[in-house]
Amino acid sequence: MKQFKAESKKLMDMMINSIYTNKDVFLRELISNASDALDKRHFMSLTEPELSADFEIRIEADKQSRTLKITDNGVGMNKEELENSLGTIASSGTLRFREAQENADSLIGRFGVGFYSAFMVAAKVEVVSRSVRETAAYRWTSSGAEGYDIKPCEREQAGTTVTLWLRENDDDCRYSEYLSEYKLRELVKTYSDYIRYPILMEVTKSKKEDGKDGYTEYTETETLNTMTPIWKKPKKSVKKEDYDAFYRSRFHDFHAPVRVINVNIEGNVNYTALLFIPEKLPGNYYSKDYEKGLALYSSGVLIREKCAELLPDWLGFVKGVVDSPDLTLNLSREVLQQDRQLRFIADSVRKKILDDFKKWLKNDREGYEKFFKELGEGIKYGVYENFGERKDELKDLILMYSSTEKKPTLLSEYVARMKDGTECIYYACGESEEKIDALPQLEKLKEEGGEILYCTQRVDEFCLMALNEYGGKKFVNALKSDSDKEEKGENKDKSKELLQSVKKLLNDKVNKVRLSSRMKSHASCITADGEISLEMERVFAASGQPVKADRVLELNPEHALFKKLEKEYENGGDYETVALILYDEAALTSLGEVDDEAAFVMRINSLIK
Numbered sequence: 208m209k210q211f212k213a214e215s216k217k218l219m220d221m222m223i224n225s226i227y228t229n230k231d232v233f234l235r236e237l238i239s240n241a242s243d244a245l246d247k248r249h250f251m252s253l254t255e256p257e258l259s260a261d262f263e264i265r266i267e268a269d270k271q272s273r274t275l276k277i278t279d280n281g282v283g284m285n286k287e288e289l290e291n292s293l294g295t296i297a298s299s300g301t302l303r304f305r306e307a308q309e310n311a312d313s314l315i316g317r318f319g320v321g322f323y324s325a326f327m328v329a330a331k332v333e334v335v336s337r338s339v340r341e342t343a344a345y346r347w348t349s350s351g352a353e354g355y356d357i358k359p360c361e362r363e364q365a366g367t368t369v370t371l372w373l374r375e376n377d378d379d380c381r382y383s384e385y386l387s388e389y390k391l392r393e394l395v396k397t398y399s400d401y402i403r404y405p406i407l408m409e410v411t412k413s414k415k416e417d418g419k420d421g422y423t424e425y426t427e428t429e430t431l432n433t434m435t436p437i438w439k440k441p442k443k444s445v446k447k448e449d450y451d452a453f454y455r456s457r458f459h460d461f462h463a464p465v466r467v468i469n470v471n472i473e474g475n476v477n478y479t480a481l482l483f484i485p486e487k488l489p490g491n492y493y494s495k496d497y498e499k500g501l502a503l504y505s506s507g508v509l510i511r512e513k514c515a516e517l518l519p520d521w522l523g524f525v526k527g528v529v530d531s532p533d534l535t536l537n538l539s540r541e542v543l544q545q546d547r548q549l550r551f552i553a554d555s556v557r558k559k560i561l562d563d564f565k566k567w568l569k570n571d572r573e574g575y576e577k578f579f580k581e582l583g584e585g586i587k588y589g590v591y592e593n594f595g596e597r598k599d600e601l602k603d604l605i606l607m608y609s610s611t612e613k614k615p616t617l618l619s620e621y622v623a624r625m626k627d628g629t630e631c632i633y634y635a636c637g638e639s640e641e642k643i644d645a646l647p648q649l650e651k652l653k654e655e656g657g658e659i660l661y662c663t664q665r666v667d668e669f670c671l672m673a674l675n676e677y678g679g680k681k682f683v684n685a686l687k688s689d690s691d692k693e694e695k696g697e698n699k700d701k702s703k704e705l706l707q708s709v710k711k712l713l714n715d716k717v718n719k720v721r722l723s724s725r726m727k728s729h730a731s732c733i734t735a736d737g738e739i740s741l742e743m744e745r746v747f748a749a750s751g752q753p754v755k756a757d758r759v760l761e762l763n764p765e766h767a768l769f770k771k772l773e774k775e776y777e778n779g780g781d782y783e784t785v786a787l788i789l790y791d792e793a794a795l796t797s798l799g800e801v802d803d804e805a806a807f808v809m810r811i812n813s814l815i816k
Contacts, residue, residue, distance in 0.1 A: 208354040230380060233328050234391070235398035236321030237277045237369055238264060239508050242402045244281025244367060248339055251282065258339055266395075266408040266431075268386040273373045275329075275385060280366035285338040289347045289357055293322065293334060322369075326351055328382055329371035339365040392431055401436040401507030401530075436507060438481035438528055442469050454483050457502075458526045462486040465578055468527075468563045476551045482527035482560065487581055492524065499523030501556070504530040517553045519597075521589035522560060524582050529556065564604050576615050579606045587670040595673035602674055607667070608640050610649075610659040621658060622678040631683040632676075634660040636668050636742035638799070647729030647796050648686050648761075654727060659685055665746045686741060686797075688719075688734035688759040702764065705776050709786045713760065716790065716802075723761035730766040731793035734759045741798065760793055768792075771814075784810050 245262045252259040260280050267276040284292060325332050330350060337344035344362035349355035362368075373382040384390045388410055395406055410429045413422040437445060437453050451463040466484035480501070491497045499520065500513030507530065517529055533548050564586075568575045579586070583606060590598045590605070606615035611624075621632060633652065637643035643661045652659065662668055671682040702722060710720040718736065726732060735741050735756035747754040762769050768789060775782035791807040794800060801807045 208356055210354045230327045231394055232398065233324040234277075234385070234394045235508065236324045238395070238399045238402060238406065240321055241277055241279035241281060241367070241369075242399075242404060242506075242508075244279050244283070245404050247282040248280075248365075251339070262404045264402070264404055264406045266391060266406065268388070268391060268408075270383070270386045273383070273386065275371045275373060276368055278366065278368040280364055281339075283338040283365040283367055284336040284345075285341050285343070286345045286357060288338065289334065289336060289345055293347050293349075293355065325369065325371055328373055328380075328385055330374045331372040333370040333372075334367060335360055335362055335370070336367040337362040337365050395431040398509045399507075400432045400509075401434065401439075401504065402432055403434055403507060405430045405434060406432045436504075436528075436530065438469070438479050438530060439507075450481075450483075454526070457528075458483070458485075460485060460489075460526075464526075465574070466563070466567065468560060470556065470559045472555060476531065476533050476548045476555075478529055478531035478533070478552050478555075480527060480529045480556055480559070482525055482556070484578060484582070485524060485526060488524055497523070501526070502528040503534075504528060505534050506530070506532045510534070516549055517556055519557060519589065519592070521585045521592055522557065524585055525560060561600055561604070568604065576606060579604075579615070584664050584666055587664065587666045591666060591669045591673045595675075598674055602677060605670070607634070608661040608663070610644065610653060610661060611656075612658075616660075618674075618677045621660065622680055624658060625680065626656070629680075631681045632660065633657055633683055633685040634662050634668070634671055635685045636662040636740070639663055642799075645796070646686065647726045647732040647793075648734060649725075650727040650729065651725045652685055657685075662742070665742075665749070668740060668742050669746075684740055686734060688721075688736045688761070702773070705773060705782075706762075708776065708782075709760070709772075709789075712783055712786055713790055716758070717760045718757040719759045721759060721761055722764045724763075725761065726763040726766070729792075729796065730763050730768040731789040732761050733793045733797040734761055760790055762789060784813060788814060 241264045245264070248258055248260070249262060262280060265276075265278040267278070268274075269276075332349055334347040335344060336347070344360050345357055346360040347355060347357050373385060374380075376382055388408070391408065399406060407428050408431055409426045411424055412427055413424045415422050437449065447467075450467045454460065454464045454467075462485065464483035465486050468480070468482040468484070470478075470480035470482065472478050482501070489497065498513045498515070499518055499522075500511075500515040501517045502509065503511045503514040503517065514529070518525060529552060531548070531552060534546075534552075564575070567578070586601055586604055590601045603617065603619060605618060607618075608614070609616040609621065618632070625632075635643050635646065635649060637646065640661045640663060643649070643659075643663070649659060660671075662671070668684070674682065676682065706720045706722070710717065713720070717733070723732075733741070735744075736759055737757045739754060739756040741756050741758075744754060744756040762772075768785065772782055772785040772789065774780070775785055788807070788810045791801045791810070794802070795807075
């Protein structure tokens with residue numbers, strides 16, 4: 208028995224027990240190796256037609272002997288190649304072949320130690336192979352890290368057969384499952400469905416014979432894989448119904464996608480992508496259980512079910528697949544290197560999605576508005592993320608409800624409607640458009656014809672702050688305290704003492720009390736000074752961060768209730784009750800709540816008396 212050149216049993220144990228985290232992938236690795244061998248022979252047949260064949264991969268399961276065979280009629284191996292490829296752990300014949308064929312990049316895979324994953328499920332592995340250029344065949348046999356034997360044998364045709372003697376079932380795994388038709392079908396469908404050669408297996412079927420009771424079983428050779436993935440088919444040959452069916456089946460969604468994006472890039476890095484925009488967000492989208500990412504394939508072989516590196520978090524709602532023959536894989540298909548190719552693909556995918564959104568917005572405004580209403584929050588997060596790194600890419604995709612247009616508007620449309628001399632873009636935050644529209648702080652601004660963007664999502668204000676400006680116009684929160692709207696002159700001087708008394712009465716409920724001209728029909732409102740707005744306070748509170756805004760109680764000096772306050776104060780009456788009513792009214796309209804509902808009702812009742 209020969210020893211592995213890597214010699215160390217520890218290395219074999221590491222590959223079997225650490226590199227691969229899922230035993231199921233052994234079949235993927237062996238089928239991929241068979242596909243690589245077929246690729247090599249197919250490539251050679253382009254210049255040597257006599258090497259051409261009906262290329263195929265066969266799977267045979269024998270429950271009685273507990274053996275599983277994977278056979279191909281590919282390029283095969285001679286004795287030296289068996290020694291070099293299987294006798295040296297982490298050697299890759301495919302990689303050497305690729306290096307020798309500068310123009311074969313699109314045909315040849317680059318996988319090294321995948322073969323050794325067989326030992327995760329097998330106590331013994333046998334490889335019988337005959338090179339396409341020789342008549343002699345050889346048998347390579349090993350039971351693990353102890354070593355291997357290579358002996359001459361007979362094989363009628365060129366190619367390779369890998370035979371696994373499966374381990375006995377234990378508490379860790381029922382190895383006999385890998386002999387069942389159902390399990391083998393499942394593994395091929397999951398990992399190798401798009402291998403471009405047919406994967407054949409004898410399957411058991413039943414039929415009802417005429418004039419007889421019951422069913423008769425028979426066996427039939429069946430192709431287990433689809434071979435040509437839908438994303439590799441010409442776009443014109445695929446119907447919408449085909450995309451919808453693939454999406455529903457692949458991503459388990461009852462709804463059809465609202466948008467399909469096809470990407471085919473050829474250049475320094477080649478890849479194909481088929482991306483879907485769902486109609487609605489999944490119920491667990493904002494939970495820790497949700498996994499974003501695109502399914503990643505390499506030449507039709509599934510590498511990772513959800514590759515998060517291919518999408519930024521704010522595009523986590525996008526579903527789809529990316530297939531590239533150019534990815535550098537480290538040791539096994541389960542471990543992706545963070546290399547230039549992957550970063551290039553991720554960057555390209557993001558740009559292609561945004562380009563498609565721009566076309567969507569231009570050609571189907573109604574459809575884009577429906578999408579943005581359901582999923583547009585992600586784009587707003589994209590503006591805010593990483594200190595506004597992508598804001599210039601995203602600013603023209605944002606829609607917000609307009610107080611004057613009564614519908615969603617683009618920032619460019621808002622700026623185009625601005626009156627001469629207007630220097631800022633106003634916005635206001637709240638739970639809904641209806642509630643924002645009723646806020647007392649906006650009365651005067653709306654009466655003067657000012658347009659206001661209504662922000663109803665938590666990210667909205669952070670998004671606008673990240674943008675800072677659009678078209679040279681600054682974003683201004685119409686609900687924040689504004690000294691320009693503070694009442695000046697005689698009224699302010701006359702009420703100075705009263706305002707100080709009201710502030711003392713309210714104590715730390717507010718930081719300031721001032722007169723304001725921003726209201727018309729309302730008597731009071733609450734605004735905020737400084738960088739923290741009332742909306743930010745609510746957002747931080749919801750996330751468990753008790754950050755407080757500097758609250759300001761603003762009073763309308765023209766309102767009858769304020770005049771009542773003045774009268775009671777000047778006459779030594781119960782001005783405190785009126786002041787508390789003014790505060791409670793402001794809290795109710797501006798914050799949506801009062802500190803003590805029962806006390807508020809009692810004060811109103813006393814005022815009516």
